[in-house]
Amino acid sequence: MAGYAKGSGRVPTGYAAETFISESTFRAAHRAIAANPSASNSKKRKREAKGDAGIVDGPGAYKGPWARYEEERPDAASDEEFGDDEEVEIVYEEDEIAPNPEPSSKKFAGTNYHDDSIETETSEFVGSAEYDYQGRTYMHVPNDLDIKLTGDRDDVKNFIPKKLVHTYKYHTKSITQTRFFPDSGHLLLSASADTKIALWDVYHQRELLRTYSGHTKSVNDIDFNPSGTQFLSASYDRYMKLWDTETGKCINKFTSGKTPHVVRINPSSPHEFLAGMADKKILQYDTRSGELVQEYDHHLGPVNTITFCDENRRFVTTSDDKSLRAWEYGIPVPIKFIAEPYMYSMVRSAPHPSGKYIAFQSSDNQITVYSSTDRFRQNRKKGYRGHNVSGYAPDVAISPDGQFISSGDSGGYVCFWDWKTCKMWHKIQASDAPVLAVQWHPRETSKVITGDLNGVLKYWD
Incomplete structure (x- = not known):
């Protein structure tokens, strides 16, 4: 293209006349x-009249867009x-x-996103009968079974399950977490990536009892309070919600504007819970006031696990920063920090029934064990290998008598090891897809629930 003489007034789109205006x-x-x-x-310039379309030439002729x-x-x-x-x-x-205009809601004033995904919480009872002949709901622990679901567990020994008993189908996407009803285990709660939470009957008809809808994205984690009357859910929609198990009502919701990865209700103070967040923090909330009461900010990566120990006076956390930290509950300074060069990020955890150990699912295809007493040291004698977990975060679970440890596997297996010898006892092909959720029944001798990437729950005996 030819250039234009400086000061000529010509520009690529026509001619620009230079003008002067006083300050x-x-x-x-x-x-x-x-x-x-x-x-x-x-003050916009007005255009001439478009004219009459019937007149071709002369005054009042049609000009249209010209x-x-x-x-x-x-x-x-x-x-x-x-x-x-x-x-x-x-x-x-x-x-x-x-x-700047004031934010429409003080609640979201500190968040860095526009929240337009808030959904009203709904719950629906879908079972065959909400009340029995005595007017009791499904929350009542059944007495007509040949197994004792209340009182002391006594010295019941656990065994490795061998066969499939029942398949639960409702979820359309991956199962992210399962939880048996505390102590009795007569109900089962499942969370899924399809945004739904479901409550199942473990005995009798083994049917779907109630569904809980209210999250707009995948549900990461769920946790019952010690009595089972309420449970907490955490989701990728950045909300944590407290639900009434029986009525399905959402009692309260909490958000910091970041994604919660793990939530744990304090068994000794059921009105308080901890949430491990994607922004490296562990937040402590009071469910009565809805307020944030404490913040633990020492990790260098997203928090993956929170495990209470020492009669709930302390808790242990792990993170993507490949470290382990132990804390006194309510004090935001770690009492122990472990970060060795050979450590991998630990993505799931399970406390041993004895209260002396915590098992962690490590990303290098093994389960590692740390003591949960004063020293919090790794037990080098205990390492469980033979399964594949890389790229996923399968759950790890320990039998109620502490004899067996189990884990999911990316190849669709459920693996069982002997706690003392660390030898693998058994592998069950539980699914074609990776098995992500595993939980032992708190009362039965050999019952285990598994949940896979396809959203199918399977009950084994």
Whole structure:
């Protein structure tokens, strides 16, 4: 393309005439427009009439979109519209910036995203009968079984399950977590990537009892309170919600604007819970007031596990920063920090029934064990291998008598090891897809639930 002579006034789109305007005239025009924006819109040039489509030539002929703009007289306009400086009302001083509008909700004032995904929480009872002949709901522990579901567990020994007893189907996407009803285990709660939470009957008809909808993205984690009357859910929609198990009502919801990865209700203080977040923090909430009461901020990566120990006076956390930290409950300074060069990030955890150990699912295809007493040291004698977990985060579970440890596997297996000898006892092909959720029944001798990537729950005996 040919160049243009400097100062010629020619530009690629036509001809630009150079003009001069005094500082005072420019300021007066600027203030007038700021004071009355609607007036500035009215100063647009008017176009000639489009004309009559029936007339081809002469006065009133059709011009349509080719109608010209009417001629302006800039000198007259400037005299009439922009008077002396003193007559113009100044709205903004020079260099002054209009304040930002207030956020519509104080709750989300600190978040860095626009939240338009808040969904009303709903719950539906889908079982065959909500009440029995005595007017009791499904929350009542059944007495008509040949197994004792209440009182002391006694010295019941556990065994490795061998066969499939029942298959539960409702979820359409991956099972992310399962939880048996505390102590009795007569109900089963499952969370899924399809945003739904489901409550199942473990005995009798083994049917779907209630569904809980309210999250808009995959549910990461669920946790019952010690009595089972309420449970907590955490989701990728950045919300943690407290539900009433029986009625399905959402009692409270919490958010910090970040994604929660793990939630744990304190068994000794059921009105408080801990949440491990994607922004490296562990947050402690009070469910009665809904307030954030403590913040533990020492990890360098997203928090993956929270495990209570020492009669719930302490807890242990692991993170993607490949470290382990132990804390006194309520004190935001770690009492122990472990980060060795050979350590991998630990993605799931399970406390041993004895209260002395915690087992962690490590990303290098093994289960490692740390003591949960004063020293929090790794037990080098205990390492469980033979399964594949890389790329996934299968759950790890320990039998109620502490004799067996089990884990999911990316090849669709459920693996069982002897706790003392660390030898693998058995492998069950539980699914074609990776098995992500595993839990032992708290009362039965050999019952285990598994959940896979396809959303299928299987009950084994």
